Amino acid sequence: MQALFVNCCPRGDDSRTLRLAHAFLARLRERIADLRIAEQNPYLMQLSPVWGDTLALREKLCDAQDWDHPLIRPAAQMAASDLLVIAAPYWDLSFPSALKIWMEHMWIRNLTFRYRVDQPVGLCKASRAIYITSSGSFIASHDWGTLYVEDCLKTLGVPSFHAIKAEALDLDRSDPASILAEAKERALLLADETAALYQKA
Numbered sequence: 001m002q003a004l005f006v007n008c009c010p011r012g013d014d015s016r017t018l019r020l021a022h023a024f025l026a027r028l029r030e031r032i033a034d035l036r037i038a039e040q041n042p043y044l045m046q047l048s049p050v051w052g053d054t055l056a057l058r059e060k061l062c063d064a065q066d067w068d069h070p071l072i073r074p075a076a077q078m079a080a081s082d083l084l085v086i087a088a089p090y091w092d093l094s095f096p097s098a099l100k101i102w103m104e105h106m107w108i109r110n111l112t113f114r115y116r117v118d119q120p121v122g123l124c125k126a127s128r129a130i131y132i133t134s135s136g137s138f139i140a141s142h143d144w145g146t147l148y149v150e151d152c153l154k155t156l157g158v159p160s161f162h163a164i165k166a167e168a169l170d171l172d173r174s175d176p177a178s179i180l181a182e183a184k185e186r187a188l189l190l191a192d193e194t195a196a197l198y199q200k201a
């Protein structure tokens, strides 16, 4: 089984979001013997926003179905993965811009989606996506990041979406250690449930 981990946590080892994601992935590794995890880090990949020139090239590649071009390879890897795990902190009411740029690179006509009667139809293989985030205060109704990631991935053909959020880590009255411990418990339960789902399939 092939999972793709999208690590969009710019603070690296200091990132609480990344720690939660690593806990989730470690439990998944314990539960699924043949699990392989590829990683894409939009910062290390130095993905650029899709400029006009890039768009023109991309349209040509989509027409030719040239999925081995470096511009397309990240999306080809995503499209072929069985499970997606995306980790990003809550920034400015959503997530860091690097994740938006990564997502922009995932919309590849004829590979991750195609049009049917003017509507996009998802072509990705993954049956589940997990989104892991953490925030300084309460996200409440400002959950644009989670909703955006969920909507994109569902449109690209991934039917099941689950989010793990550790909220209010930076408030004066908060106890971040206990918030993170509780979020980790939820992440581990979700990893168990995810592993059971894939083993049944």
Ligand SMILES: Cc1cc2nc3c(=O)[nH]c(=O)nc-3n(C[C@H](O)[C@H](O)[C@H](O)COP(=O)(O)O)c2cc1C
Pocket (backbone or CB within 6 Å): 009, 010, 011, 014, 015, 016, 017, 018, 088, 089, 090, 091, 092, 093, 094, 134, 135, 136, 137, 138, 139, 169, 170
């Ligand atoms: C640039 C930046 C923007 C942030 N924007 C928000 C925000 O809009 N709302 C919020 O509750 N917390 C915000 N925070 C706080 C982070 O969400 C919080 O510290 C989070 O746990 C950081 O995750 P990390 O430890 O994985 O880096 C922001 C932090 C940074 C550095």
